[in-house]
Amino acid sequence: MKPQTLQPPHWPLKFLRFFLKKEYLEEIEGDMEEIFYENTERFSVGKAKRIYTWEMIKLLRPNLIKNFEFVNKIIQYSMIKNYFKVSVRGLLKSPVNSFINIFGLAAAIGFCIFFYAFVVYTFKRDQFHENKDVVFLTTFTASREGALRQYGLSPRPLGELLKQDFPQVTKVCRVEDRNVIVKHGDNIFNERIRFVDPTFLDMFTFPLKWGVSTSLTDLNSVVISEPMAEKYFGDENPIGQSILVKFTSENGKEFKITGVAKKFPSSRSFDFHFLVNFDNLRTAQPGFDFHDWSAFHQATFIQVAQPSDITMVEVGMSKYKRLQNEAVEKDWAIASFQFEPLATTHIKTDEIREDVFREGTHSNLTSIKFLSGVCILMLLLACFNYINIAISTSVKRLKELGVRKTIGATRRLVIVQFLSENIVVTFFAMLFGILLGWLVVIPWFEGLWHFSMEFSLNDPRLWMYLPVIMLITAIASGIYPAIYISRFQTVTILKGSVRFGQRNPITKIFLGFQLVLACMFITSAIVFTMNGDYLANRSWGYSNRDVLYTAVADESAFQQLNDVMQRNPKVLSISGSAQHIGKTHQTTVLHFPDKDFEADRLAVSPSYFKTMGIELAEGREFKDFDGSDKNAVVVNETMVKNLSWSNPLGQQFRIDSITYEVVGVAKDFHSYSFFSLLKPAFFTVADKKDFKFIALKVNREHEQSAFEDLKKSWVTLYPEIPFNGGYQEDVWGNYYEQMGIHGHVWRVFATVAVILAMLGLYGLVAINVSGRVREFSIRKILGADYKNISNNIFKQYYGLVTVSLFVGGPLSFFFIKSVLDFVYDYHMPLTIWVVVIAASLLVAVVVITVATQIIKVFKSNPVEGLKVE
């Protein structure tokens, strides 16, 4: 046990000093201390401390504590106490209405909490780096395809020159990634390793779990991430172990593990798996030219002493621009250099091209805008429910109001009363909302996208945000009913001549607005679900259901695998290629006499079209013999369109110095996912020695077993090289899953919105019906049947629902159209039918809601109804 200091604990004393009257402080503090020391002689120190703390708390007596101004005020307004009592009683008296109010607000607040967590997650990204304000990413801007674009690359010699030429630049770190094979014992995997200058671990805050951060100066050390340590070594400490890194099939090097990074914070846009010294590039790629201005490093980071120093560096960048532009062709000239601070780079990752940041890092700004919209709508829906129910039920409270006014309540006090009641309701709603957000909404969202927002309730800013939300909600929902109700004159109330609540136009407008919103949410849910199905079945322009592919090291590897798989009866055709649809392409500049044009190039073997199922619109495929069609290209339809060729066949252009001629036009195919636009692309014949991929068309029924065969042959041929292939339909990874998620999210939003709107409607109808119990009882006694009573109740809602649908329908249509156009470049054709379906669903729900009340009325005994009061 650690020795305990013989001193009274600190925090109770601070607490006491805050609350106790100043003039008593010295005496009581002294007394307490004396008793404490006395107790330490009799009891253990721990117990003495506990007694001390407990005594401190018991000192909080009215005549000992300070007179706090606000405390006095509250005591003065002892009416407030009465308000709270009345509001709690009110809540208990009509549990259904209370439930509707509290549940509605809670659901909305739950979404707000989730929204908060998401915003915090987004903006705390990369903020854990201690040097986030003084570390900058070097970027350049260049004019491409007519627009100024920003690139995260930097010319190779730039880093060293910056260090030499600017005293402000204290540290420089160059980053270069390579795909390699990593081997340790039986573990062989494809990995991406990062070559960095030893300054890396100084500039970025990635603390190590094991090992020393300075070890990167050693050419033979490697620092790995925690997941990699687990992957290769399990739970044991791998420091001192060796791994073999194979840069190519012949060229490998042993590295000793000298560091393991601690688990990275989940909100980050930049990390690593393997770090090795930058100079290892010489080993990995003999002849790598560090001084070549025409080639790029993946990234160069610089660190300056003061954030303001960066302007000095920026001013001096023009000479490097000249050096750079002298070294490269005119097409690749750059416009300027720019530095992006690490603290804010994550917001710009969508704009900066070819940066080193993690794949799938988005700025999230669109999502934040979208979610804030949804949260506000949800809050609005909940507030409307509250307002409607408050106004309708206030008729029952008119007497109370009259009495209050008679005994001296001013209008202001009545408003305060209604608002304070509202704060009680919102407070309960907030408690439930926190639980909902914390235990339901956030885990749901994290589960969908497989990430952790590291949300915790232990966040002081959350507790500032929540009361703000609570107050805004309470006032937004309470102010109108409060003003409306407090307006009535005492005399008219007590005379009983005030009639309102049932025919309030505002109530109807709010309900109508809710129905419109619900209609929009339902339409969105339907459209996203349908669109998901549509895109899943849409043609990619090639067959992706019965094609397998795998990367191969070189021509001989291709040949070996080809020979084995050729004998397999399940395989229908085999093709090699240098690039493969969905995996890689080569961005190429085409020269025409009058202009330059950028397109994606895919170098393939002549049989590639057949294997991949790409159809030709015009012209011919490549001829299938060695050395055929060396200068022929097949272009896609988008390229024909973008170049506005009326007669594409026979058109010519130059790449570098070779002239190519168009011999065929392929129908458009998606080499990117449906989230992006089709790009101009063309095929050339690949030299066999450039083959990097093998594609196999297989019998559809035997696709799985063919895949197993492929893997088996691979393992027998190359036990040392990990298999790197798959089904063509999987090249977009979780693309189909993403589609499903969109539908899922919208269905949840729609369900919540519909529930909220229906709760509101239910509340209104219930109040309306209970106010007319006697009328219905008399009708029934006089022989009214189901039809008559239903008509009577429905009559009030015909107009409202019709108007809402006529407003909501077209609105939903244009809303969802703009959302779809914004999110997807290719989506299903929108028809008016989706809105009709949504509207019918809505009507059905409305009818069911109202019908429950009709059944209740009809089942009730008219005698009971007439006995009321």
Place this chain on the structure above:
Amino acid sequence: MKKTKLGEFEELVLLTVAALQQEAYGVEIKRELESRLQEKLSVGSIQSALKRMEDKGFLTSKFGEATAKRGGKRKRIYATTSYGRKVLEEMKDIRTQLWSAIPKLAFELKAIG
């Protein structure tokens, strides 16, 4: 007895102050009362009784010396005012009178019943 009320607990504290004379400060009063009443008392209850009675004029107080045991803070020594002593004596008289007014038999009967 005048309008001024003296609660039962307050009376006990006041008597203790009177008995302790120069030693009458918070901790000592608490210790004395605890040993006589055979129960634990909180600092808060003693202090709030003292402060109340000071307001009502039964007690006066002045700062005494500081000791190391108290972390250098001074004691506050309480003393009864003449008014306080008068009220105490009145209370005592009233009690004695009441005691003597109880018929012996009635008391015993009550004890049996």
